[in-house]
Amino acid sequence: MTDAGFTPVDIHAPAGGLDARAALRARGLRATEARVLLLDAIRDLDHPTVEALHLATRDRGIALTTVYRTLETLERAGLVWAVHVPGTGRTYHLGTHAPHAHLLCRECGRLEDLEPIPEDALADRGVPDDFEVEHVQLTVIGRCADCRTRGYSANRPA
């Protein structure tokens, strides 16, 4: 992960990515099953929505209300952050991901990460030096090359 000058939560394990239990402990949170399962699912899935996270954890007995409540706790602790994507809703990232913009095809719904946004670029746009940036939400919306080749379809997402 490129460090663009932000200080994302350092919760990387030495190998194999996030150690959910260590990350929770570092934030003074108990490593409940729901918290560990959701952190693992957010690490493993590509921009999961609440529905995708519910699907990934419900066979372990995690109720939808628990998913919502746990995501709130993880978000407040800075362990995850959410991006609102038009037509898709909130999608989740680990707190270790540097703030980045997204590219969204409004026809097929494909969502891709763009390079992290450098701090200089924010300062150039008037973000004060003493403002602690936690994340940046910018979604570039349009039509991907595949969809442009196919032409407009009648059943694109709203």
Ligand SMILES: [Zn+2]
């Ligand atoms: Zn597309």
Ligand SMILES: [Zn+2]
């Ligand atoms: Zn992303």
